[in-house]
Amino acid sequence: MPDLGLNVLFKGKNLARLLGGLGVALKISLLSVVISIVLGILVGLLMTWKNPISRALMRCYLEIVRIMPQMVLLFLVYFGTTRIFGWNLSGEASAVIVFSFWGAAEMGDLVRGALISIPQHQYESAAALGLSGGQTYRYIVLPQTVRRLIPLSMNLITRMIKTTSLVLMIGVVEVLKVSQQIIEANRMSSPNAAFGVYLTVFALYFFACWPISLLAGFLEKRWR
Amino acid sequence: MKKNRKLFAILLTFALVLSLAACGSSGGSAAPTGSNDAAAAGKTGGPAADAAEAPAEKASEDSGAVYRTLEEIQASGTINIGVFSDKNPFGYVDENGEYQGYDVYFANRIGEDMGVEINFVSTEAANRVEYLETGKVDIILANFTVTEERAEKVDFALPYMNVALGVVSPDSRVITDLSEIGEGDQVIVISGTTAETYLAENNPEITLQKYDTYANAKNALENGNAVAWANDNTEVIAFALQNPGYTVGIPSLGSQDTIAPAVTKGNESLLNWINEEITSLADENFFHKDYEETLVDTYGADYEDSLVVEGGVTAQ
Numbered sequence: 404m405p406d407l408g409l410n411v412l413f414k415g416k417n418l419a420r421l422l423g424g425l426g427v428a429l430k431i432s433l434l435s436v437v438i439s440i441v442l443g444i445l446v447g448l449l450m451t452w453k454n455p456i457s458r459a460l461m462r463c464y465l466e467i468v469r470i471m472p473q474m475v476l477l478f479l480v481y482f483g484t485t486r487i488f489g490w491n492l493s494g495e496a497s498a499v500i501v502f503s504f505w506g507a508a509e510m511g512d513l514v515r516g517a518l519i520s521i522p523q524h525q526y527e528s529a530a531a532l533g534l535s536g537g538q539t540y541r542y543i544v545l546p547q548t549v550r551r552l553i554p555l556s557m558n559l560i561t562r563m564i565k566t567t568s569l570v571l572m573i574g575v576v577e578v579l580k581v582s583q584q585i586i587e588a589n590r591m592s593s594p595n596a597a598f599g600v601y602l603t604v605f606a607l608y609f610f611a612c613w614p615i616s617l618l619a620g621f622l623e624k625r626w627r
Numbered sequence: 628m629k630k631n632r633k634l635f636a637i638l639l640t641f642a643l644v645l646s647l648a649a650c651g652s653s654g655g656s657a658a659p660t661g662s663n664d665a666a667a668a669g670k671t672g673g674p675a676a677d678a679a680e681a682p683a684e685k686a687s688e689d690s691g692a693v694y695r696t697l698e699e700i701q702a703s704g705t706i707n708i709g710v711f712s713d714k715n716p717f718g719y720v721d722e723n724g725e726y727q728g729y730d731v732y733f734a735n736r737i738g739e740d741m742g743v744e745i746n747f748v749s750t751e752a753a754n755r756v757e758y759l760e761t762g763k764v765d766i767i768l769a770n771f772t773v774t775e776e777r778a779e780k781v782d783f784a785l786p787y788m789n790v791a792l793g794v795v796s797p798d799s800r801v802i803t804d805l806s807e808i809g810e811g812d813q814v815i816v817i818s819g820t821t822a823e824t825y826l827a828e829n830n831p832e833i834t835l836q837k838y839d840t841y842a843n844a845k846n847a848l849e850n851g852n853a854v855a856w857a858n859d860n861t862e863v864i865a866f867a868l869q870n871p872g873y874t875v876g877i878p879s880l881g882s883q884d885t886i887a888p889a890v891t892k893g894n895e896s897l898l899n900w901i902n903e904e905i906t907s908l909a910d911e912n913f914f915h916k917d918y919e920e921t922l923v924d925t926y927g928a929d930y931e932d933s934l935v936v937e938g939g940v941t942a943q
Binding site: 411414415417420422430478482485489491505571572574575580581583585586587588590591605 | 754
């Protein structure tokens with residue numbers, strides 16, 4: 404059994420610090436996910452709206468999010484707002500803003516895709532049955548949309564959790580930063596610690612994301 | 628028609644990005660026109676409002692960024708100091724979650740003498756200047772090498788450490804001068820380091836063997852692929868100390884660079900305070916004590932005098 408340097412995890416408060424770092428990452432990502440889902444549904448509805456101005460605006464928004472790397476957005480929000488407006492946003496707040504900005508656009512596009520995938524004849528059939536516009540959405544369109552959205556949005560959510568590792572660049576100490584700190588603090592006493600610590604981080608991310616995948620599978624089966 | 632619409636979308640996106648960029652630069656160019664900007668910045672900055680008038684001249688020169696003067700820091704009771712959190716032994720976090728290291732030892736003394744609590748901010752090499760330019764930290768104490776390029780953007784205080792290049796070679800044939808390197812010999816460097824640039828510029832006759840990582844360079848030297856390894860002197864000294872059979876024949880090569888604290892450009896009250904602090908700490912040989920507490924395990928006692936700068940006075 405090669406020495407993976409796992410012993411460094413049990414020095415002092417290292418394990419608690421690592422879990423605390425995971426907590427920070429999850430807090431940022433889950434808060435952003437909730438905001439993204441709410442705003443994303445709105446954005447998705449605006450995207451399918453026939454008004455050309457709202458469509459153009461939404462299109463621009465989506466393109467900006469697609470083009471800009473999250474790293475650049477983080478720097479823009481964290482340092483840029485201080486430079487231009489003098490706001491002193493904390494790293495966590497900036498991260499939530501950026502991830503929500505990103506999530507809402509991508510979620511919106513997913514909602515748009517799910518909405519337009521409902522065939523026209525469903526609307527027409529609903530109208531023929533005498534359902535009002537609101538009723539058509541409530542009983543016909545939404546249930547089908549939500550079902551189509553689940554696998555797509557799970558990808559987005561797990562991606563958001565993993566991308567939180569970027570926030571170390573704006574001074575937020577999350578799980579990956581803690582792991583680097585632990586490896587560096589022990590680089591003399593256990594030079595092999597990197598493998599063991601990163602393996603642990605891998606396991607932590609896995610246990611954070613896996614329940615979400617399980618939930619998605621469960622919901623997909625249940626609503627089939 | 629479809630093509631037109633796409634083109635329209637692209638144009639709109641560009642227009643938006645451009646307008647954003649314009650916002651950014653107008654923030655900068657509008658600053659010199661006067662107290663409006665400084666006042667607005669002061670208001671949002673909270674405690675900075677009072678003092679916004681005094682350094683208005685200075686503040687209007689930089690792009691509206693707000694720094695805190697010494698009085699404001701003392702009044703708030705907390706100083707924000709940017710340090711590395713993963714660069715052992717300069718700035719790192721120990722197993723109890725406490726910041727430690729050569730830079731941190733000095734930072735703690737600053738907090739003590741200024742009479743304020745310290746809020747350590749974890750910085751990366753790439754964002755140190757940005758942190759100061761936006762005033763998000765008051766001081767950077769993160770192994771910050773003084774360069775002319777950086778000095779245009781931030782104000783450096785007196786130095787507290789030396790850095791230079793060093794060359795390590797096996798005991799069987801210690802290289803003490805670059806002229807000892809023969810024609811068929813090769814020297815190991817890590818790509819992108821100052822050692823590579825220095826040797827390529829000043830000693831083009833030496834054949835370089837380039838590696839991307841520290842581990843590969845180490846293996847190459849141990850396998851005898853080359854006669855010596857050139858890198859930052861702190862790195863080669865630490866290497867020779869951990870690996871018996873190797874000696875640092877050339878402990879300082881090329882231009883001596885220094886490491887110093889940095890503050891936001893124009894923050895004179897804080898800069899003067901730090902300079903006075905560094906000068907007065909020389910009486911108690913503070914940085915030598917710092918070295919003995921934090922660096923001696925990595926670099927050994929032999930290099931104490933060549934690495935430490937006491938009282939801001941470089942030996943040259």
